[in-house]
Amino acid sequence: AGTMPAERLPASTETKLGGVEKATEAEAKAGSANKFPDAAGVLAAFQQFGLGVAGNASEQPLLPSFHNSTIRAGFYRWSEAETENAPSVGGGGAIRLDRGGNRAVWIAASSSGSSNEPELYFKSTGFEVGTWGAWRKVHHSGNLVKATLLEAEQGQGTGYMTPQELHAAFGSGNQSHASNGHQIMPGGTIFQWGAETGVYDGDFVNFNFSFPQGVFRVQVTERTAEGFDYTNVRTVGVEVGGEVPQGFIARVASTNFETINWFAIGH
Incomplete structure (x- = not known):
């Protein structure tokens, strides 16, 4: 029995027993070769990367x-x-x-x-x-945040919309599928359309309802039953500057009355 000087101890290998040098905490954290950490050193090595901390x-x-x-x-x-x-x-x-x-x-x-x-x-x-x-x-x-039905209808807030809110935003009182109908979009843009009979040159044609803030464009076409015979097709349109929030002044290139289709965009 006794002790052996460290320099006389054979170094350990993967296949042979021998002496080992204990790693310091810094060496354990750095993963130094040929140094062997104890349990505290292993824990410190893991904890430096946030593993196993209290x-x-x-x-x-x-x-x-x-x-x-x-x-x-x-x-x-x-x-x-x-x-x-x-x-x-x-x-x-x-x-x-x-x-x-x-x-x-x-x-x-x-x-x-x-x-x-x-x-x-x-x-x-x-x-x-x-x-x-x-x-x-x-x-x-x-x-x-989920949008309320009122926010969806008025296009307000920053919440998300479910199918129910989307239906409320585009449907309900915001749309009409009638021949004289409308669609109010979130944000305030409004589409209106309709047909008017007995329109003479210079007549004022009313929209289905007044645009709250104004009208952008109005398009007018003649509604004819002439088929492919264009002999009696007349030119119809809108008077320059004749669009107002309530309606428009129609221009008809004929002394007879016409039936027209119209489409308007406003807000």
Whole structure:
């Protein structure tokens, strides 16, 4: 029994027993060759990438910048005040995934003290691009706001519309499928159409209802039953400057009355 000087111990190999040198924590984190960490060193090596840390935020590695090329894949915490290129205000956690060849992805989740509603962001860089793209926010049921029926009908707000709201926005009182009908679009654009009989040159033709703010264009065509015999087809149109919110002045190249179709766009 006794001790043997360290220099006389044979080095261990994959097939032979021998002496080993314990790795320091720094060597364990760096993955130094021919150094063997103990359990504490192994834990430290994992924890530097955010694996196996306790709930205390100070033990989670703080990310200095989302654009730092020396950062390895792992789990990190970030703060708007301490991390460059942060995705939003406040702070949270992030995961970096590397594919090699300058190809990597960041997935970041925010955690605000004033709300328990999570926000998720991601960004990436590609081999051919070599630079990071912009942050993209993930929309989900918690941060999307559904539009009310009134907002859908009036084209207001920033909420999303379900099929029910779309039907309310385009249908209901906003449309009429009659021969003299209309369609009111979200945002206020209005289409009206109709037919008018007994129209003489210079007659005023009323719209189905007045355009609230004004009329953009009016198109008029003759409604004829002459078939392919165009002998009796006349020229019809709208007097220049004759369009007003209530209707228009028709021009007919005939002393007889005509039946016309009209289509108007306004708001």
